[in-house]
Amino acid sequence: MNVTRFAPSPNGPLHLGHAFSAIVSHDLGRRDGEGGRFLLRIEDIDGARSRPELAAAFRSDLAWLGLEWEEVAPQSSRLASYRAAAEALRLDGLLYPCRCTRAEIVAAALTSGADGPIYPGTCRNAAPETSAPVAWRLDVGEALRRTGRLTWRDELAGEQLARPELAGDVVLVRKDPATPASYHLAATLDDAADEVTLVTRGQDLFAATHIHRLLQELLGLPVPVWHHHPLLMDPNGEKLAKRRGSPSLADRRAAGEDGLALANALRKGRLPAGITLSNTLHSHP
Numbered sequence: 265m266n267v268t269r270f271a272p273s274p275n276g277p278l279h280l281g282h283a284f285s286a287i288v289s290h291d292l293g294r295r296d297g298e299g300g301r302f303l304l305r306i307e308d309i310d311g312a313r314s315r316p317e318l319a320a321a322f323r324s325d326l327a328w329l330g331l332e333w334e335e336v337a338p339q340s341s342r343l344a345s346y347r348a349a350a351e352a353l354r355l356d357g358l359l360y361p362c363r364c365t366r367a368e369i370v371a372a373a374l375t376s377g378a379d380g381p382i383y384p385g386t387c388r389n390a391a392p393e394t395s396a397p398v399a400w401r402l403d404v405g406e407a408l409r410r411t412g413r414l415t416w417r418d419e420l421a422g423e424q425l426a427r428p429e430l431a432g433d434v435v436l437v438r439k440d441p442a443t444p445a446s447y448h449l450a451a452t453l454d455d456a457a458d459e460v461t462l463v464t465r466g467q468d469l470f471a472a473t474h475i476h477r478l479l480q481e482l483l484g485l486p487v488p489v490w491h492h493h494p495l496l497m498d499p500n501g502e503k504l505a506k507r508r509g510s511p512s513l514a515d516r517r518a519a520g521e522d523g524l525a526l527a528n529a530l531r532k533g534r535l536p537a538g539i540t541l542s543n544t545l546h547s548h549p
């Protein structure tokens with residue numbers, strides 16, 4: 265039986281791309297009939313950007329689309345588990361403090377990845393002498409020396425060789441005390457705690473899975489299967505986003521649109537004019 269989840273951040277209203285993602289996840293959770301589960305998890309630890317009041321609108325959006333879900337604890341109630349995991353990795357010698365600013369990283373980066381400039385490892389061997397808050401980064405090279413090569417499986421793209429080194433030494437604990445865990449650490453721990461068996465999310469997070477697979481190995485967590493679905497693309501070939509004018513689901517609801525009809529159209533691949541689906545990824549080891 266699949267356990268899937270939809271895990272939006274209340275940083276802004278949901279739009280059509282979120283609806284598609286929620287429907288894919290919901291339907292995969294239910295594809296084996298009784299016993300499958302579809303979870304809603306609110307990822308509300310984005311500090312100043314987080315607007316918890318939006319979570320109520322998210323629930324209204326999902327109900328409008330005809331989805332049924334079980335809501336699990338929001339990230340803001342799980343901070344102790346993030347701190348404990350980070351402390352365990354730190355005691356294992358797998359994290360190091362970094363005090364670089366974003367501008368310094370941009371200036372020093374030799375390459376760029378899916379998340380922007382790749383951190384060049386400036387602080388790996390030089391502990392900063394400062395009382396200012398530091399970020400804690402994963403020493404990916406050392407981690408890989410301990411785990412050896414890992415693999416993971418995507419339902420659509422097949423078996424993958426984990427290549428976390430492509431992202432560089434990612435931040436696991438942010439400088440901002442209000443946001444103690446990075447997305448990578450929080451999402452990996454939450455999926456394990458929520459017993460998610462099929463991590464369903466957009467292709468834009470495909471590269472992040474290399475890191476998540478490494479974290480699972482380091483923290484002794486179960487390894488799920490992934491399903492990175494295609495993204496809805498706007499007429500410019502970019503991922504749909506509210507800031508580029510994609511109407512929110514709340515706006516569509518308020519305008520009297522039929523949510524069930526919209527959900528069924530998305531299921532059948534009938535997309536609004538100008539919207540297309542990105543190609544399926546096929547990256548094999």
Ligand SMILES: [Zn+2]
Nearest residue numbers: 362363364387
């Ligand atoms: Zn640094």
